Amino acid sequence: AQKITQTQPGMFVQEKEAVTLDCTYDTSDQSYGLFWYKQPSSGEMIFLIYQGSYDEQNATEGRYSLNFQKARKSANLVISASQLGDSAMYFCAMREGKYIQGAQKLVFGQGTRLTINP
Amino acid sequence: DVKVTQSSRYLVKRTGEKVFLECVQDMDHENMFWYRQDPGLGLRLIYFSYDVKMKEKGDIPEGYSVSREKKERFSLILESASTNQTSMYLCASSPGGRSNQPQHFGDGTRLSIL
Numbered sequence: 001a002q003k004i005t006q007t008q009p010g011m012f013v014q015e016k017e018a019v020t021l022d023c024t025y026d027t028s029d030q031s032y033g034l035f036w037y038k039q040p041s042s043g044e045m046i047f048l049i050y051q052g053s054y055d056e057q058n059a060t061e062g063r064y065s066l067n068f069q070k071a072r073k074s075a076n077l078v079i080s081a082s083q084l085g086d087s088a089m090y091f092c093a094m095r096e097g098k099y100i101q102g103a104q105k106l107v108f109g110q111g112t113r114l115t116i117n118p
Numbered sequence: 119d120v121k122v123t124q125s126s127r128y129l130v131k132r133t134g135e136k137v138f139l140e141c142v143q144d145m146d147h148e149n150m151f152w153y154r155q156d157p158g159l160g161l162r163l164i165y166f167s168y169d170v171k172m173k174e175k176g177d178i179p180e181g182y183s184v185s186r187e188k189k190e191r192f193s194l195i196l197e198s199a200s201t202n203q204t205s206m207y208l209c210a211s212s213p214g215g216r217s218n219q220p221q222h223f224g225d226g227t228r229l230s231i232l
Contacts, residue, residue, distance in 0.1 A: 004160075009158075033218055035220055037220075037223075042225070043127075043206070043225050043226040043228075044223060044224070044225045044226065045208060045210075045223035045226075047220040047221075047222070050218060050220060052218060091160060091161065093161075095218070100168060100174055101168040101169065101172070101214070102148060102149065102168055102214035102215050103148070103149040103151075103166055103167075103168040103174070103212070103214065104149075104212070104218075105163060105166070105176070106151075106161075106163070106221060108153075108160035108161040108162070109160050110158055110159060110160045111160055
């Protein structure tokens with residue numbers, strides 16, 4: 001069974017510091033994808049970044065980058081120059097290798113609550 | 119812009135009631151999903167649909183059913199609500215065709231069963 005593990009239930013970081021949120025995964029598939037989502041206190045899930053298992057470069061989107069270490073099965077999210085608005089829950093998710101009629105199932109980790117202190 | 123709309127942000131129902139949660143997307147996406155979110159457990163997939171009238175069970179389908187009569191609308195039904203179904207429910211949609219596009223989520227419905 002596919003599994004995602006986020007070992008940090010909560011993190012506290014000073015504003016403007018960089019922060020790394022950990023994510024490890026377990027899969028026997030060769031083809032898979034990893035997503036990070038942000039969930040502010042208002043509840044909506046916001047897509048941040050995606051990494052495919054065959055992508056050779058680490059994904060980057062503005063202040064977000066994904067530190068993808070395939071051999072270690074880790075896909076850590078790095079936020080540079082953190083801001084107060086980054087305070088939220090962060091979820092790592094993995095797409096299962098198989099598609100069902102074009103639909104991809106996602107498996108989510110438990111989440112990490114990030115708090116940015118001024 | 120992408121929009122997934124869930125009919126209620128907060129809902130309070132009683133045990134034994136039949137409960138309907140509605141979700142509408144305006145992106146012409148083929149796929150739609152229902153998750154529930156509980157503290158410490160992340161999001162767990164209840165059901166998903168890849169086409170009108172088509173549905174597949176997720177990881178925790180027991181006690182739930184779904185309906186998709188139109189492409190843009192996906193309903194989650196609690197046939198006889200129980201207190202252990204108190205949770206946050208999130209709807210999502212995504213394009214079909216083996217795309218690596220992310221799933222887009224609604225704002226969620228906080229459901230309390232008394």
